[in-house]
Amino acid sequence: MNLWKKLLCYSRRKSPWLFHMNSGSCNGCDIELIAGLTPRYDAEQLGVKHEASPRHADIICISGPVTHTAVNAMKTVYGQVCHPKAVVAIGSCPASTNVFIDSRVLDGPLDRHIPVDVYVPGCPPRPDAILAGIAKAAEILAARAGQEAQPAAAPVAAEEEKA
Amino acid sequence: MNATTALLRMLVFPGILFAAPAAWFFLWIERKAMAALQQRIGPPFMQPFFDFVKLMGKQVPPREGLGGFLMKLWPVLAVAASAGAVGLLPVIPRSGGFPGDLVLLLSLLELPSMFIIAAGFSSRSLWGELGSSREAILSVSYNVVFLMAIIGIAASQHTFSLQALAQSQGSPLRWLGVLAILICLPAKLHMNPFSVTNAEQEIYAGPMTEYTGHELALWELAHGMEWVAATGLVATLIAPPLANPWMAGALFVVLSVAVVLVLTIVAAATARLTIDDSVRFFWRCALAFAVLGVSSVLLMRIKL
Amino acid sequence: MNILRLLLNNFLGGSITTRFPNRPPADKGFRGLVRYDPQICTGCGVCAYRCSSRGISFRSSRTAYTWAYDPGQCTYCGRCVDGCEAHAITQEAAPPPLYYKRDELNLAHTTQRPLPPPKKKPEAAPATGEAK
Numbered sequence: 001m002n003l004w005k006k007l008l009c010y011s012r013r014k015s016p017w018l019f020h021m022n023s024g025s026c027n028g029c030d031i032e033l034i035a036g037l038t039p040r041y042d043a044e045q046l047g048v049k050h051e052a053s054p055r056h057a058d059i060i061c062i063s064g065p066v067t068h069t070a071v072n073a074m075k076t077v078y079g080q081v082c083h084p085k086a087v088v089a090i091g092s093c094p095a096s097t098n099v100f101i102d103s104r105v106l107d108g109p110l111d112r113h114i115p116v117d118v119y120v121p122g123c124p125p126r127p128d129a130i131l132a133g134i135a136k137a138a139e140i141l142a143a144r145a146g147q148e149a150q151p152a153a154a155p156v157a158a159e160e161e162k163a
Numbered sequence: 164m165n166a167t168t169a170l171l172r173m174l175v176f177p178g179i180l181f182a183a184p185a186a187w188f189f190l191w192i193e194r195k196a197m198a199a200l201q202q203r204i205g206p207p208f209m210q211p212f213f214d215f216v217k218l219m220g221k222q223v224p225p226r227e228g229l230g231g232f233l234m235k236l237w238p239v240l241a242v243a244a245s246a247g248a249v250g251l252l253p254v255i256p257r258s259g260g261f262p263g264d265l266v267l268l269l270s271l272l273e274l275p276s277m278f279i280i281a282a283g284f285s286s287r288s289l290w291g292e293l294g295s296s297r298e299a300i301l302s303v304s305y306n307v308v309f310l311m312a313i314i315g316i317a318a319s320q321h322t323f324s325l326q327a328l329a330q331s332q333g334s335p336l337r338w339l340g341v342l343a344i345l346i347c348l349p350a351k352l353h354m355n356p357f358s359v360t361n362a363e364q365e366i367y368a369g370p371m372t373e374y375t376g377h378e379l380a381l382w383e384l385a386h387g388m389e390w391v392a393a394t395g396l397v398a399t400l401i402a403p404p405l406a407n408p409w410m411a412g413a414l415f416v417v418l419s420v421a422v423v424l425v426l427t428i429v430a431a432a433t434a435r436l437t438i439d440d441s442v443r444f445f446w447r448c449a450l451a452f453a454v455l456g457v458s459s460v461l462l463m464r465i466k467l
Numbered sequence: 468m469n470i471l472r473l474l475l476n477n478f479l480g481g482s483i484t485t486r487f488p489n490r491p492p493a494d495k496g497f498r499g500l501v502r503y504d505p506q507i508c509t510g511c512g513v514c515a516y517r518c519s520s521r522g523i524s525f526r527s528s529r530t531a532y533t534w535a536y537d538p539g540q541c542t543y544c545g546r547c548v549d550g551c552e553a554h555a556i557t558q559e560a561a562p563p564p565l566y567y568k569r570d571e572l573n574l575a576h577t578t579q580r581p582l583p584p585p586k587k588k589p590e591a592a593p594a595t596g597e598a599k
Contacts, residue, residue, distance in 0.1 A: 011216035014207065042203040042484040044194070047210050053290075053368040055375040058217070082375045083222035092520070095539035095569065099520040111569055121563040121572070123542045128490040129562050135487065136565055200474045204484045432470045 009142045012058070012084060015047040016138040019057035019081065023074050023110070025064025028124035029091040033061060036127035036134075046135055054080040059137050061130075062110060063090040065097035071107045078114045084144045086117045086137040090130055095119045177395075178250035185249075186387025187211040189394070189423055196427040211387060218380035230285050234374070237282040238381035244274035245388035252395040253329045254415050255408045260326035265317060268325065268396065269310065275389050276302050276351070279360070282382075283370025294369025297438050298360040304445035305350040305357070311453035312343035316400060319460045330404045336463075339456050341400050346449050348393055348426055350441065352386075355430035359438045394422040490562075498543045499559035501536055505578050507555035508534065514547035514556055523547055535575040538563055 022030055036043045037050060051057045054077045066074065078087070087110075092098040094110035110116055117140050120133035172178055177185075190211040198205025226234055248271035251264050276298060283295025317323050319340075320331050350357035361369035371382055398418035405411040436444065485491055493499070501523070510532045515525035522541035526533040543563075548556050566572050 007216055008220040011213040012220070014213040015210065015217045017214075039202040039483055040485065042198070042205075042482075044198060044206050045204040045484060045487055047206055047213065049214075050364075051368070052364045053372045055373055056368060056371070056379060058221075082224060084220070092539055092541060092543075096537065098540060099542055101521055101540070109569070116569075117567065119539065119566050119569075121538050121541070121566065123544075126490075126493075126562050128485070129565070131487065132490070133565050199482070200477055202477045202480060202483045204482045204486070428471075428474065431474055 012144075013138045013142040015049070016059045016086075016134055016141065017049045017051045017057045018043075018059050018061055018134065019051055019054045019077065020061045020063075021074060021077055023062055023064040023070035023094070024067035024106075025091070025093060029063035029093070029130075032124045032127050033063070033090060033130055036130050038127075041127045041131060043131055043134065046131065046138070048131075048134060055082065057081050058084060058141055059086050059088055059134060061088045061090050061134070062094050062116075065093040065100045065103075065106050066108060066110055066113060067105050068107050071113060075113060084141050086140050086144075087114055088118045088120060088130075088133050088137045089116045090120050090133070091125055092121060092123045095121065098123060173247060173250040177252055177254045179246045182246055182249040182388050182391055183384060184212075185391045186384055187215065189390045189419070190383070190387045192420060192423050193390070193427050196424055197431055200428065200431040211383065215380045215383060218375075218383070219377050221376040223376035223378060230287060233285040234282065235378060237278045237285065238374070238378045238385060241275040241278040241282075241385035242381050242388065244271050244278070245385045245392055247271045248392035249388055249395065251325065252392065252415075253325045253399060254395070255412050260324055263323045264325050265313070265323045265328065268392070269313060272351070272389070272392055272396070273302075273306065275385055278385075279370050282374070283372075286370070286373035288373045290367040290372045291370050293366050294360055294362070294372070297362075297366075298370060300438060301350055301357060301360060301441055304442045305347045305449075308343055308445055308449040308453045309347040309351070311450075311457050312340040312347070315343075315453070315456040315460045316340040318457070318464065321464075325399060329399045329402065332404070336456060336460055337400065339452070341397060343449065343453050343456060344397055344400070345422070345425065346452075347445075348397070348422075349429060350445070351393055352390060352426065354426055356433040356436050357441045358430075358435050359441055362435060365435075390423065391419070394419040394426075397422045493561050495560065497560045497562070498545045498548075499561045500538055500563045500572070501541065501543075501547060502557045502559060503534055503536065503574065503576060504555045504557070505534070505576050507553050508578065509553045509555070510578065510580065511552065513550045513552070517546045517550040519544055519546060529580070531577055531579050533575060533577040536573065537570065538572040539566075539569060 020030065020033055035041065043050075054060070058081070060078060060081055062074065064070070089095055089110050093100065094116070096109050097103070097106050100106055107113070118133045118137045120129050122129055125133075174180060187209055191206065191209055194210065195205040225231075248268055251268045251271070253260055280295045280299050280302075283291035283298070316337050317328065319334060319336050320328055322328060349355065353360050361371060371379065374382060395415070398415050402411070402414055402418055405414060510527065512525040512527060512532070514534075515523045520540055520542045522537050524535045526535070543558070545558060548558050564572070
């Protein structure tokens with residue numbers, strides 16, 4: 001059993017699958033994330049696969065200051081990713097809303113809504129910095145192998161009363 | 164073939180125990196070759212195995228009722244069917260077999276795509292249903308060509324036994340048939356020119372959209388085993404008969420990997436066709452070939 | 468057929484990927500984290516005024532001023548560096564490091580204003596761009 005745990009831990013570190021979500025970003029970070037998949041940086045050397053379905057993913061990459069319209073979608077996506085999961089905030093926007101601060105279409109920085117594990121600073125960050133962030137998030141995932149329960153399933157509920 | 168050899172072939176070699184690592188290896192080869200053709204490094208060795216283990220350790224959301232049960236059932240059935248298909252392959256000559264096992268192999272090869280169609284619809288996801296309907300349309304088109312090619316080959320040798328096919332010499336007509344099969348394989352394996360079924364990003368993950376955790380792991384495994392079975396079928400058809408079982412086994416593996424590489428090159432060189440274009444391709448171009456092949460085989464039989 | 472030749476060249480050319488822990492070096496003019504030298508700073512607060520994303524805040528009183536910087540809020544545009552008359556603000560030429568908690572990289576520096584000479588009353592600090 002212990003061996004299985006170790007193998008599982010190792011595999012989680014070796015194969016982080018991404019789901020990329022744009023929460024109102026200017027597309028700069030999105031382009032840099034995709035640049036991380038190109039031959040020059042090749043995220044696949046880390047075992048990264050850019051998945052289209054949040055159900056398949058382990059790591060959610062979120063770019064953009066969280067707009068009002070994106071909040072619900074983002075929480076849904078966060079809930080759809082199954083248990084061992086990590087969140088990488090790409091760029092300055094999810095960390096702090098960056099230049100869009102005080103805009104009335106925004107609903108605050110990302111960590112007001114879902115717990116963030118790694119922040120990749122930059123506007124936009126370089127692709128290699130994003131890869132480093134993903135590798136770090138994969139290590140965090142592996143560390144989460146021990147806890148079998150869902151870790152504090154995010155304050156998703158707060159949004160429901162309006163709907 | 165008695166019960167014990169059948170069970171051994173199903174479970175040990177070349178069945179599940181051999182087929183699972185082979186499936187991961189083939190998937191890895193495919194990804195690595197794709198990376199090499201795009202000047203990338205590609206995934207580390209045996210990456211699909213780690214993907215499998217990771218997915219096994221992932222939580223699955225609670226699924227209730229008949230739909231949930233079916234969603235758990237389909238991947239298991241798909242793995243069983245494709246493992247059975249691999250188990251039938253005559254990797255080592257004279258290791259048993261029965262008349263008509265080619266027919267069983269074809270049906271077992273066809274089952275996973277049936278299960279994929281069913282899986283997409285039972286996941287109740289819009290994208291799953293879209294992917295499933297695409298898979299259904301595509302499988303109706305390529306299977307006509309695929310089956311005709313196989314029938315042509317089998318009819319030219321007067322046998323439906325894989326063993327006999329593997330032992331017999333190739334003829335020009337057989338090469339035509341193999342070509343037709345190779346054209347159909349990308350559609351069967353959801354590879355690039357005909358990857359409309361699970362069209363990544365375009366319709367999310369197609370029929371697999373809602374699957375996660377061990378279900379998805381089993382789907383990946385079934386897909387890998389489909390690779391092994393389909394490339395193995397081609398390898399069986401093109402391998403020259405060898406007496407030495409070790410040599411024959413090694414040649415089989417080498418030929419299978421070569422087929423994987425050919426398919427990867429085709430996938431890397433082409434872009435995804437729309438469902439209309441794929442269907443049109445199979446019904447207009449490939450079907451003519453297949454009909455030509457089958458009819459010439461039948462005409463030759465009349466002469467004989 | 469052109470694509471096949473392309474693929475062959477790609478295959479023969481080998482990979483052009485940078486292996487993961489290695490990272491391509493940043494260019495010479497790369498704009499990274501903002502660095503601040505309290506020795507040179509005159510306390511004018513123009514940096515906070517020029518900051519396009521309120522990454523720099525400048526709080527000033529009669530006796531002291533506090534320069535605070537939040538890299539999470541920073542756009543790395545370099546306007547503060549350009550605007551600094553005394554060249555007290557510079558930018559690292561390296562990509563900023565990852566961080567794991569909000570405000571982990573924040574910097575704040577408080578400088579005491581030199582005591583005014585006893586006779587004259589000190590002028591108010593020019594252009595104290597009071598950041599909220």
